[in-house]
Amino acid sequence: MRVWTASGELKFTLKQARQVPIIAMRWNHKGNLLLSACLDGSIALWDMHTGQLRQEYKGHTGSVLDVDWQDNTTFASCAADKSVIVWRDGSPTPVKTFVGHKSDVNAIKWHPAGKYLASASDDGSVKVWSMASDTPVQDFFGHAQQVYTVKWLPRSDKAIVASASFDGTVRVWDVQSGACLRVLSAHTAAVHCLSFSSDGRYLASGSFDKNVRIWSIKDGSMFKTFAADDGIHDVQWAAKGRVAVAIANSQVALLDPLST
Template sequence: MTTITSVELNYLVFRYLQESGFTHSAFALGYEACINKCTIDGNVVPPGALITFVQKGLQYLEMEANLSNVDGDADVDEDFSFVQPLDLITKDVHELRQMIKEKKKNLQKERDKDKELIQELEGERGRVREKERLEREKEHERDREKIERDKEPEKQQEDQVDREIITDQEDKDTVKHEENESFGGPEPMEIATPSTSQTCEIPSSDVTVLAGHTSEVCACAWSPTGSLLASGSGDSTARIWTIADGTSRSGAQNGPSNVLVLKHVKGRTNEKSKDVTTLDWNGEGTLLATGSYDGQARIWTTTGELRSTLNKHKGPIFSLKWNKKGDYLLTGSCDKTAIVWDVKAEEWKQQFEFHTGPTLDVDWRNNVSFATSSTDNMIYVCKVGETRPIKTFAGHQGEVNCVKWDPTGSLLASCSDDVTAKIWSMKQDKYVHDLREHAKEIYTIRWSPTGPGTNNPNQQLVLASASFDSTVKLWDVELGKLLYSLNGHRDPVYSVAFSPNGEYLVSGSLDKSMHIWSLKEGKIAKTFTGNGGIFEVCWNKEGDKIAACFANNTVCVLDFRM
């Protein structure tokens, strides 16, 4: 074991006193310890050497106290937080271990108490809600009976009047609608769900249900080049489904011939730490990256072979994206950092530690620079090789859930729990537009594949935002004005996606339904209702199939043709 001599220690203390401005003390120590006669080369000793030395010693003691802890799956980071520097200096390793054990036990007790309290509150809330519901139903029933009794003698006459009023009202509505269409002013259009008779429900013959996952499916993505669909689930697997071209066949499609199961844990499934939280295909469609609750990113081939496991994050990965070139993978984690990985070398290239809260989303601007957002309300634009952010966007007053660059990489859109979406430019620090029409948290945003630099250059560039207020809103990006409010859902909208030609928008909600909106006609063109809340929707590259992943463990593929 390496030891330090008294001469070396004296020199470190001498340098510390000198660097800290304690000139007289340094002179006295130097004279008494004969520093001028020691053989140490002062040029090779870096500034702050004593502090570094002490810190390293403390870290070593922390590790010694933790790494030999008996708990196999001890969270070392959490254990460190129980230990103060003074403890490390005054207590031996055995005492430190005991102290950590005690504090962990107390913490666990508190957590258990909190859990019980939450369960109790939930139960109480449920009972209160049920009681209120029953009371309301009884009241309605009493009212209905009273009305029936009062109106029985003149029922026929009332019916006749009602019919006339309804017909008259319908005529008025038709006239009003036509007037609006003819003289549409600058006011944003409110688009509500048409009645069921008008809505075009997608027939079951156009739906393929992919069964096999054993827990909720939270992510899905089409390969950019082929007929492969990837899905990620809470059952600790991702799956690659081969979807036949042409029309679907109704019923479950889950035979072994068309699905590859990518296991993130050996043996036991549904292990919560292995939830697959996010996934993304590279531009060539040859590799699939998955991010998991265990903090690892994994890269798979289209044949289901695990190519790489990328391990450095200390918490769940919430977002992950390939750059266009396909040489870097970017991950954002609950550990407050983002990491750029060199895919070929299978190692991390650079870790970016700017946020003070979990990183919620990441998005590449080009092959070397990207944006990150966090629960700390901040957005940073970073560049590989740079040690500081190249741009900082401050302005949100709540967690920033999503960031997306427009197709040319010149504007960045963001959305937040503060109920706003914002548009930013690299040319200025303050936001360009502050979009404030939603009533609740905005969960996600998407740019249309239209305007300059896209395959649809003659169409207007718009931004879609999906919110917990059950609406999707479309924005004119140039003016920062609301174009449409799409009001077809009854519960939070978690996901939206534009069709490749920019003419349609699909939205998926916790109300179990997905609506396909025609942006030309400003109405719902098709709709589908499944058996669970929808977490993500996506179009294939041809624009003739839509995938949706559900809370009831299934993925549905819908044939879309107008």
């Protein structure tokens, strides 16, 4: 892994003793710690003041597919072993282990207030967990194929989560009521990525149908569509309304969907 300054200067090259493919990386909220999830089932925690390996975590029996921070010291990981594990900086022992998915867990995401943890799986379900319970707070079923990612509405007073599936749909779920609020159907291939606008009014979705679609959360209508030259790997909404798009043809596009 390489860590760069905002001006483009290389600050650190992070290397473990063994060469293992890295699946995901995540900063903690403070930005002083960096996680890397590895194909061999391990997780590395790096100190960004020194660029040194701070700790290694080994608890999964399958490839770690995603990691996410609850705060500055607590994080979760998910893996091909069907489990979700919660860890804490300074302790190699898991704080909590969630078991319930029937296949690979592809993605996890903490609620903005840290109250819930959502997980997406190849079993077609989205599960919402709480540290106060060993069983899911909610089990959401409705997708016809694998669920690839989940993202929370960016409001700490709400508990609304969106999921993207290989079935070509995006679903929006309400944790409190257990209801599916929206089924967003327009993509014609697997949906790989989601991103809410900072005000929570819009949702961007990217698919291997080569389209980025912008949805209105209020009524579920499709606001805009942008066509690319290849499949969409990732979308990220900036604070000022622009959307960065990672495309499979090695290009990055910057969209301005809210401009008139």
